[in-house]
Amino acid sequence: xxxxxxxxxxxxxxxxxxxxxxxxxxxxxxxxxxxxxxxxxxxxxxxxxxxxxxxxxxxxxxxxxxxxxxxxxxxxxxxxxxxxxxxxxxxxxxxxxxxxxxxxxxxxxxxxxxxxxxxxxxxxxxxxxxxxxxxxxxxxxxxxxxxxxxxxxxxxxxxxxxxxxxxxxxxxxxxxxxxxxxxxxxxxxxxxxxxxxxxxxxxxxxxxxxxxxxxxxxxxxxxxxxxxxxxxxxxxxxxxxxxxxxxxxxxxxxxxxxxxxxxxxxxxxxxxxxxxxxxxxxxxxxxxxxxxxxxxxxx
Amino acid sequence: xxxxxxxxxxxxxxxxxxxxxxxxxxxxxxxxxxxxxxxxxxxxxxxxxxxxxxxxxxxxxxxxxxxxxxxxxxxxxxxxxxxxxxxxxxxxxxxxxxxxxxxxxxxxxxxxxxxxxxxxxxxxxxxxxxxxxxxxxxxxxxxxxxxxxxxxxxxxxxxxxxxxxxxxxxxxxxxxxxxxxxxxxxxxxxxxxxxxxxxxxxxxxxxxxxxxxxxxxxxxxxxxxxxxxxxxxxxxxxxxxxxxxxxxxxxxxxxxxxxxxxxx
Numbered sequence: 299x300x301x302x303x304x305x306x307x308x309x310x311x312x313x314x315x316x317x318x319x320x321x322x323x324x325x326x327x328x329x330x331x332x333x334x335x336x337x338x339x340x341x342x343x344x345x346x347x348x349x350x351x352x353x354x355x356x357x358x359x360x361x362x363x364x365x366x367x368x369x370x371x372x373x374x375x376x377x378x379x380x381x382x383x384x385x386x387x388x389x390x391x392x393x394x395x396x397x398x399x400x401x402x403x404x405x406x407x408x409x410x411x412x413x414x415x416x417x418x419x420x421x422x423x424x425x426x427x428x429x430x431x432x433x434x435x436x437x438x439x440x441x442x443x444x445x446x447x448x449x450x451x452x453x454x455x456x457x458x459x460x461x462x463x464x465x466x467x468x469x470x471x472x473x474x475x476x477x478x479x480x481x482x483x484x485x486x487x488x489x490x491x492x493x494x495x496x497x498x499x500x501x502x503x504x505x506x507x508x509x510x511x512x513x514x515x516x517x518x519x520x521x522x523x524x525x526x527x528x529x530x531x532x533x534x535x536x537x538x539x540x541x542x543x544x545x546x547x548x549x550x551x552x553x554x555x556x557x558x559x560x561x562x563x564x565x566x567x568x569x570x571x572x573x574x575x576x577x578x579x580x581x582x583x584x585x586x587x588x589x590x591x592x593x594x595x596x597x
Numbered sequence: 598x599x600x601x602x603x604x605x606x607x608x609x610x611x612x613x614x615x616x617x618x619x620x621x622x623x624x625x626x627x628x629x630x631x632x633x634x635x636x637x638x639x640x641x642x643x644x645x646x647x648x649x650x651x652x653x654x655x656x657x658x659x660x661x662x663x664x665x666x667x668x669x670x671x672x673x674x675x676x677x678x679x680x681x682x683x684x685x686x687x688x689x690x691x692x693x694x695x696x697x698x699x700x701x702x703x704x705x706x707x708x709x710x711x712x713x714x715x716x717x718x719x720x721x722x723x724x725x726x727x728x729x730x731x732x733x734x735x736x737x738x739x740x741x742x743x744x745x746x747x748x749x750x751x752x753x754x755x756x757x758x759x760x761x762x763x764x765x766x767x768x769x770x771x772x773x774x775x776x777x778x779x780x781x782x783x784x785x786x787x788x789x790x791x792x793x794x795x796x797x798x799x800x801x802x803x804x805x806x807x808x809x810x811x812x813x814x815x816x817x818x819x820x821x822x823x824x825x826x827x828x829x830x831x832x833x834x835x836x837x838x839x840x841x842x843x844x845x846x847x848x849x850x851x852x853x854x855x856x857x858x859x860x861x
Contacts, residue, residue, distance in 0.1 A: 497680060497682060497684040498684065498686060500654055500672075500678070500680065500684065501680070501684050501686070503654060503671070503672040504652065504654070504672045504673070504674065504676075504677065504678045505674055505697065505698050505701045505702075505752075506672065506673050506674055506701060507697075507701060511697075511701075515686065515689070515697060516686065519686070519688040520688075
């Protein structure tokens, strides 16, 4: 009897247990997996907040201080007033009521266009010039003193020369951008060429590469990081200078717009312009940093 | 076979800030076709300078260097160099690094398919078929040096010049590459000059070991002929009396006759 019951019991439990075991297992896995994914998630969130929170806090702090400073009124508009003005301004950024009254979008675009043209020409001249200066020491000793003399000059000092030569305000502003963007590109490219590792040049000599192959396969790739640094510095300076240049030359552009709003005593617009100029500058810088990172090759 | 590379009374003096610096003087050496010659000596003895002279990367300030009956006018692909630190271009894949050399040497007479096949063959020869489309930054130091060797071999040079090719590698990788180099040299019959500071490497690989005196004004102190039959096997040679004899002769030269400048 006992033998039967003993035999019977397992048969019952055997038919029961698989179901009992089968059910909890997925749940157990879930429970086991949940904490690890939860901690991972929490860690990711913590990293995210650690990266994002402080900058936001800083910004809020400045706005808070700004709010307190303007709470009693005065010449400086409050954050709310500025925000409202900005909302109105960006509701229709691309209107055009003649050359002296255009939307902020047009103003930004015209400034960017001037920077683009001035910078573009500077790149076309400056980068090859930098290559030549880096490659031929005679040329560099000929030109370097001149560059050292001209580089510290404020680009705005060149504006009258531009006005004189081009007779119009617009190319004069572009000319100023050209002048201020060309130096970093020449200097950095030349430095990059001088710092091409001798090993690579020895490879070129042993392989007896043509000058074209030396430039495309060895010089250009190894100078590229230096060139990008030059370009980044140039764009930064160009964006700094365009505001000042446009204040002097007028026309359509963010610098002129700032001056115009000052004449209209719309101070909230000036504050908006400061933010806009900052944000555009930041975006330009980030694009170039991104490019530099993409083109970076591990040696 | 007669002398293929001939160095006659060569000397090298550099102009430094402190005045003239005599690196090498009175170098006389003749290398036969297909011969494997090692240059060994303490650091600063000018062995790399001598290699650069044969490569044509620098020109001697005295004497003459002759290769295949003509004075060496400058660097060229017929005297390929394996550089100490591999000197691969980091922005080209291993394949493209070798291809650059292949195109330069054979591009005039061969089509794209043939050039690619050459590149592939030589990379297979150094055992890199699996990694040839990676960038140098993605492969190990030993693999980089193999690419450097492949690049030099791909040019089918008359003379293969190697500047401490295995110096930066760990001992195991070095041993394997030495064995491969011996096999490749046996196959291609390349005339090879190698700079080394490793006594075992010199004895194992060389037909002759050129031992250099300490600088400044270094010159050839002694030349040892390694009369061991080929192919050589490092395991069998480890207890070979002739091997041990060569080894002790080189060591004696380096540590008894030419003490290290710092130790002296």
